[in-house]
Amino acid sequence: MVSAHTDSVKKEAKAGFELSVYLAERQPLVEAALDRSIPVIYPEKIYESMRYSLLAGGKRLRPILCLASCELAGGTVEMALPTACALEMIHTMSLIHDDLPAMDNDDYRRGKLTNHKVYGEDIAILAGDGLLAYSFEHVAAETKGVPADRVLRVIALLGRAVGAAGLVGGQVVDLDSEGKSDISIETLSYIHTHKTGALLEACVVSGGILAGASSEELQKMSRYAQNIGLAFQIIDDILDITATAEQLGKTAGKDLQAQKATYPSIWGLEESSRQARQLVESAKAELACFGEKAQPLQALADFITNRKH
Incomplete structure (x- = not known):
């Protein structure tokens, strides 16, 4: 009897998808790959x-x-790991440069002193440059078992996501908009679909490309990513108001201090939360056709809106 009950509990656990278990498996894989990707050689600094x-x-x-989108489209973790690492390199570059005195002028990031506070502004700029250049090299040199045309498409996608048509363009409009009280919701959405959303979209779509997803599947992934990208930013804006510096791992209230237009400053907190939830539901609906294989990406969409830091 006990054995039968244990079996049924095991079956239930198997049937349900646990994001915490999924992340506990994936995060160490990514950490180890990132650690291997950049050894310390001369000049060590x-x-x-x-x-x-x-x-x-x-x-x-x-x-x-x-990784999740590559598996969703029938690929493997191994196929996508070099691109996954490259995406984190690009993201890290954007954080290093974002924290500089010429941009957001922040002293803390992820609970630690920012790069320029430890290594100086000159080295921080070069570290960002180094990570950006190396991200493309890493995809080209380390991706195995994927047709060359798909790898080329991914490299082009990353270039677009990080350049003036993506992250850089969004950052420019963001800097131009600081201190202005008349920023429209359209301008705010432009900033964030480019500054935050473009790279998130590249994360999801690149995984699909590597696995050989059809154009229809890539469109669904793209719409999923656009929705979670915007939801992610709305939640970021809310947390900047409601979370403490300890929870955020960086200075709280920076948006207010810099007189930045945010979703809560235009919609208010309640409406901002409602919009974020609606975006996540729309994102999840895009992947419904994939069935159980979409569970990791759907759970990640929920995680974005429920996070506290």
Whole structure:
């Protein structure tokens, strides 16, 4: 009798998808791959600076989205791991540069001193440059078992996501908008679909490309990613108001201080939360056709809106 009950409990556990278990498996894989990706050689200072920020922890959401989307489309973790690492390198570059005095001027990131506070502004700029350049090299040199045309498509996608048509363009409009009280919701959405959303979209779509997803499947992944990207930013804006510096791992209330337009400043907290939830539901609906294989990406969408830091 006890045995039968134990078996049924095991079956239930198997039937349900546990995001915490999934993340506990995926995060160490990503951490180990990132650690291997950049050894310390001469000149040591630059490699140490790059590793300081790259290995500073964090949820590894972007690489895990890439791995999950590759598996969703029938690929393997091994196929996507170099691209997943490259995405984290690009993301880390953007954080190092974002924290500089010329940009957001932040002293803390993920609960640690920012790169320029430890290594100086000059080395921090170069560490970001080094990570960005190396991200493309890593995809090209380390991706195995994937047709070359797919790897080329991924490299082009990453270039677009990080350049003036993506992250850089969003950051420019963000800097231009600081201190202005008349920023429209359209401008705010432009900033975030480019500054945050473009890279998140590249994470999901690149995994699909590597696995050989059809154009229809890639469109669904793309819409899923656009929705979670915007939801992610709305929640970020809310947390900047409601969370403490300890919870965030960085300075709280920076948006208010910099007189930045945010979703809560335009919609209010309640409506912002409602919009984020609605975006997540729309994102999950895009992947319904994939059935159980979509569970990791759907659970990650919920995780984005429920996070506290």
